[in-house]
Amino acid sequence: MAEQGETVLEARDLACLRGERVVFAGLSFTIPAGAALLLTGANGAGKSTLLRMLAGLLRPAEGAVVWSGTDIAADPPAHAARLRYLSHQDALKPALTVAENLAFFAGLWGGAVGSALEAVALGGLAELPARVLSSGQKRRLALARLALAPAPLWLLDEPTTGLDAASVERLGPLLEAHRAAGGIVVAATHIPLPLPDARELRL
């Protein structure tokens, strides 16, 4: 169990019910600062559900999600402020340009739009409306949010969906810098990610 104040994400005996069905139960793990956990398993195993629970968007039927010794349910806004959650949906406004989409999040979190777009090689498309982007480019624009401003917890649901090989590779330095600064990553994936030394939890 973590000491108060030490940066660590813990799942304590988590259970998730959907209708009558137990998606998972008795799930416990600890992820210290700088570490990564890969969630793997078949379609429907509960990877996205667990990420939503870690994000505080879904209440556990049993158990708790604990950040640095405190149940996240005790202060949901504080938990929301410390995380970046990348879901299946890219959450873009189609009528806004690429730069404007990112500027919305920069308004919330701070950070420089130009360098975040460069981190995902979208600098050249900054003035295009998001609706004309290809699906891989949309995913890269969603990923650019990670490069805007630091947050200690990244929850990534299949971050590489639709990405070409060069874009997957570009994700490596982003993840590495986050972890080197003590950040934690939990990522659901069906393919290998550039996350050396990540632990795997097969659901």
Ligand SMILES: Nc1ncnc2c1ncn2[C@@H]1O[C@H](COP(=O)(O)OP(=O)(O)OP(=O)(O)O)[C@@H](O)[C@H]1O
């Ligand atoms: N809102 C909901 N109501 C009822 N059941 C749900 C709901 N959301 C998810 N489920 C069920 O929970 C289970 C886990 O779904 P989840 O999306 O977490 O799986 P996953 O491991 O992320 O799958 P995939 O690899 O296909 O993305 C599935 O059986 C799904 O049908």
